[in-house]
Amino acid sequence: MLKNIEISNKELIILMAGFIIGDSIIVNIARAVKQDAWISIIISWVFAYVLIGMYVYIAKLNPNKTLIEILIDIFGKYIGRILSVLYLWYFLHLSSLIFRSYSEYISIVVFPETPRIFITAFSSVALVIGLKYGLETIARTSMIAFIIPPISIIIILLRSFKHMDITNIQPVLEYGMNPILKTSFGLLTFPFGEAILFLMIFTFVNKKEKILKSSFISITFVGVLLIIISLMNIMVLGPEMINRNYFNLHRTSTVVPGAIIDPFITVSQLVLAAIQIWICIYSLLIGITQLFNLNDYKPFVIPIVIISVSLSNWLYNNVAEMFRIAQEIYPYYAIPFQFIIPIIILIISLIKQKGNSKSTST
Amino acid sequence: MRTILYKVILTLIIISILLGTTGCWDNVTLIEKAIVLGIGLDKIDDDTIEVTLQIINPVSLSSQGNSSGSTNTNNVWVHSTQGDTLFDTIRKQLQTVNRKPYYSHLQLIVIGEELARSGIGEFLDFFERDQELRLAPNVVIAKDTTAKKILSAKSDLENIPAMHLMEILLNDKSDFHIYNVRLFDIITSLNFPKKNPTIGKIEIKEEVSELKIANIDVKGAGIFLEDKLIGWIDDDSVEGLNYILGKVQNGLIIVKDPLNEEELVTIEQKRSDTKIGLNIEGDQFKYSINIKAQGTIGGQQGEDDLTNQKNSKMLEKKVEDSINKKVQNIVDLAQNEYKSDIFGFGEKLYKEYPDYWKNVESNWEDEFSNALVEINVDFKIINSGLIDSANEIE
Amino acid sequence: MTIKLIVLLIVIFFIVIAIDMPYIKKKSSKRIFTIYFSLIVIGFIMSLLQIIDKAPESPVVLIEKIVRYIVY
Numbered sequence: 102m103l104k105n106i107e108i109s110n111k112e113l114i115i116l117m118a119g120f121i122i123g124d125s126i127i128v129n130i131a132r133a134v135k136q137d138a139w140i141s142i143i144i145s146w147v148f149a150y151v152l153i154g155m156y157v158y159i160a161k162l163n164p165n166k167t168l169i170e171i172l173i174d175i176f177g178k179y180i181g182r183i184l185s186v187l188y189l190w191y192f193l194h195l196s197s198l199i200f201r202s203y204s205e206y207i208s209i210v211v212f213p214e215t216p217r218i219f220i221t222a223f224s225s226v227a228l229v230i231g232l233k234y235g236l237e238t239i240a241r242t243s244m245i246a247f248i249i250p251p252i253s254i255i256i257i258l259l260r261s262f263k264h265m266d267i268t269n270i271q272p273v274l275e276y277g278m279n280p281i282l283k284t285s286f287g288l289l290t291f292p293f294g295e296a297i298l299f300l301m302i303f304t305f306v307n308k309k310e311k312i313l314k315s316s317f318i319s320i321t322f323v324g325v326l327l328i329i330i331s332l333m334n335i336m337v338l339g340p341e342m343i344n345r346n347y348f349n350l351h352r353t354s355t356v357v358p359g360a361i362i363d364p365f366i367t368v369s370q371l372v373l374a375a376i377q378i379w380i381c382i383y384s385l386l387i388g389i390t391q392l393f394n395l396n397d398y399k400p401f402v403i404p405i406v407i408i409s410v411s412l413s414n415w416l417y418n419n420v421a422e423m424f425r426i427a428q429e430i431y432p433y434y435a436i437p438f439q440f441i442i443p444i445i446i447l448i449i450s451l452i453k454q455k456g457n458s459k460s461t462s463t
Numbered sequence: 464m465r466t467i468l469y470k471v472i473l474t475l476i477i478i479s480i481l482l483g484t485t486g487c488w489d490n491v492t493l494i495e496k497a498i499v500l501g502i503g504l505d506k507i508d509d510d511t512i513e514v515t516l517q518i519i520n521p522v523s524l525s526s527q528g529n530s531s532g533s534t535n536t537n538n539v540w541v542h543s544t545q546g547d548t549l550f551d552t553i554r555k556q557l558q559t560v561n562r563k564p565y566y567s568h569l570q571l572i573v574i575g576e577e578l579a580r581s582g583i584g585e586f587l588d589f590f591e592r593d594q595e596l597r598l599a600p601n602v603v604i605a606k607d608t609t610a611k612k613i614l615s616a617k618s619d620l621e622n623i624p625a626m627h628l629m630e631i632l633l634n635d636k637s638d639f640h641i642y643n644v645r646l647f648d649i650i651t652s653l654n655f656p657k658k659n660p661t662i663g664k665i666e667i668k669e670e671v672s673e674l675k676i677a678n679i680d681v682k683g684a685g686i687f688l689e690d691k692l693i694g695w696i697d698d699d700s701v702e703g704l705n706y707i708l709g710k711v712q713n714g715l716i717i718v719k720d721p722l723n724e725e726e727l728v729t730i731e732q733k734r735s736d737t738k739i740g741l742n743i744e745g746d747q748f749k750y751s752i753n754i755k756a757q758g759t760i761g762g763q764q765g766e767d768d769l770t771n772q773k774n775s776k777m778l779e780k781k782v783e784d785s786i787n788k789k790v791q792n793i794v795d796l797a798q799n800e801y802k803s804d805i806f807g808f809g810e811k812l813y814k815e816y817p818d819y820w821k822n823v824e825s826n827w828e829d830e831f832s833n834a835l836v837e838i839n840v841d842f843k844i845i846n847s848g849l850i851d852s853a854n855e856i857e
Numbered sequence: 858m859t860i861k862l863i864v865l866l867i868v869i870f871f872i873v874i875a876i877d878m879p880y881i882k883k884k885s886s887k888r889i890f891t892i893y894f895s896l897i898v899i900g901f902i903m904s905l906l907q908i909i910d911k912a913p914e915s916p917v918v919l920i921e922k923i924v925r926y927i928v929y
């Protein structure tokens with residue numbers, strides 16, 4: 102039953118783009134380098150092609166297998182299963198992180214009186230319904246909804262043109278390349294490296310030859326959008342405000358006199374968070390079915406979402422912690438999941454392939 | 464699966480989604496909101512401040528229909544409260560205002576002179592943190608009067624006085640003597656070390672029992688050192704300041720006719736562009752203010768032909784001198800009398816030569832005063848309206 | 858206040874189980890049943906502990922300790 106699901110490459114592009122952008126606008130770790138944030142983003146963007154290209158290559162070497170299946174395949178039943186559980190934890194944790202950052206944003210900016218847990222809980226109901234319907238529904242809904250974020254950004258961009266001051270990006274490289282490189286590394290893991298999750302999704306794409314191209318189109322879209330947003334924020338707000346404000350894009354939209362445009366951002370965030378959470382939980386569900394040799398994930402949707410929501414509340418005590426951990430801890434925590442294990446998989450897959458071709462030629 | 468249980472659960476789910484995601488918890492309907500358009504801050508004594516809110520009175524507005532306020536009794540309601548900190552003084556408003564103040568449409572912030580002199584920094588914190596407040600409202604300082612009085616003034620043209628005042632401020636594009644600044648600009652000025660804001664001035668020109676906006680003057684500006692008001696600058700200086708900051712576009716320049724000192728010519732400037740350059744020679748900072756503008760002859764008192772080559776050039780020189788003088792005026796004031804960097808020269812140094820800035824930052828007041836400032840004005844008269852020479856009255 | 862929340866939590870879980878019941882009955886696989894109920898129990902305990910403020914330190918604290926040890 103699992104294997105009858107199919108999504109097209111167009112849907113893959115949108116899903117991947119929406120997923121990667123996700124909550125990176127809310128939890129923006131490039132803030133640390135103030136007016137050079139855009140440089141950090143460009144650097145991490147370039148490396149993202151390499152990183153994600155590696156993930157696609159892994160999928161090519163292990164056709165029609167999801168990440169969990171690859172892990173069991175390559176590392177054997179015991180270690181493979183242990184690593185799978187670790188990855189399932191990573192997917193769950195990531196979904197909780199996004200629930201948390203999204204509901205913190207809504208709680209601080211939009212609904213200050215509503216208790217945050219209720220915001221999370223009510224948002225999750227709609228997400229559950231999408232999951233129960235399946236990946237194809239999620240993909241199609243995302244296709245339609247994903248038009249909102251880029252249009253919102255364009256609207257904000259046009260309105261804030263007059264208020265942009267290009268000299269705000271000066272002095273360039275004020276603190277040197279070191280902080281910028283450190284932040285680039287962070288940006289590479291969050292948001293770009295999270296695309297490792299797509300190793301659970303690639304098996305559902307109908308035209309597998311086009312996956313690399315689709316992924317690169319996604320990355321290009323994400324990079325351009327993030328750079329535009331970053332530059333816009335820097336030029337409108339100036340370096341000091343970038344660092345002091347939690348939510349730069351929102352602040353930019355309130356500085357522009359005239360119409361109130363920040364609701365656009367709120368809706369965009371909803372769409373992006375939804376896509377990202379969907380992919381996280383969907384990967385988690387598929388992983389569970391594969392780990393336990395079941396043939397359907399649908400019964401587990403609600404319990405998993407409840408655990409995810411509950412975990413999101415448990416994770417931190419306040420917003421400051423959330424930002425701090427994202428900045429200082431998350432990049433390193435993600436290394437095994439996004440770099441170490443995938444590289445090992447890559448090497449072993451290559452060795453296996455060589456082994457196979459040798460045995461077929463003899 | 465059309466059991467009753469199924470339907471009940473489905474309904475519950477739909478209701479819960481609607482309840483939770485559309486913000487019903489936070490729901491404050493429009494009727495329950497008091498839309499604040501203008502806010503005024505005054506200092507009463509060392510510990511007390513007074514906050515005045517100008518709130519829309521929707522009942523009165525809707526009953527008047529579309530009439531533009533000639534019988535404008537109470538389209539807005541003005542109310543003041545006193546307290547120790549800004550937040551709690553505003554909360555006290557709830558003791559009289561029956562609705563919760565809603566600031567997202569705030570247009571104007573008026574600050575009383577006394578409060579401005581003792582420092583506005585602490586109040587800006589409230590404005591920055593609150594999520595309903597946008598940083599876009601315009602700010603003015605009330606000279607020789609209180610913000611409370613200014614906000615109580617009535618308008619003959621607009622339903623809402625605060626909007627009227629705000630729109631006057633927006634005329635700064637066409638009148639050089641108005642200085643308009645947003646809350647955002649003030650906050651960023653204060654953020655940057657040694658950069659000081661200038662805020663537009665508002666004052667009562669004639670005292671009458673029922674104060675109207677027609678009795679109020681919006682022009683001139685107040686100079687600040689950090690967050691404290693230290694002095695006022697007059698119209699000409701404001702014109703110079705507007706030129707330096709590149710805030711002028713369309714405005715009038717009146718000069719003496721080059722051929723006849725007794726008569727005046729009115730030039731209408733169409734556009735202008737200011738570029739500030741910075742050069743460092745040894746220890747000396749050299750700033751250059753380069754203004755390029757163009758305009759047309761709006762009117763002349765005399766009858767000479769000012770459009771021929773020679774006369775035109777003389778006229779342009781007169782205009783350039785006039786602008787030059789005004790810019791020089793404000794530069795002198797800022798450097799010598801007030802020692803306050805209101806132009807952002809320090810910020811420019813930081814952006815282009817960050818290492819130099821690090822060295823002089825702590826001493827910037829003196830460095831700023833000693834910086835050499837060169838002013839270059841280039842004005843072109845592009846046409847003279849529909850006629851080329853004045854009507855010779857014979 | 859907490860009592861209200863606990864009651865709300867129990868009600869939610871009953872609703873959830875009621876929604877999923879027909880689905881689970883159809884599957885009638887022992888595995889699915891166990892996994893489902895383990896997940897429900899985990900979710901319930903996590904939420905309950907947080908409501909009554911007896912939740913242990915979040916796993917993030919553990920992760921932070923490990924990362925700080927290795928990296929810094």
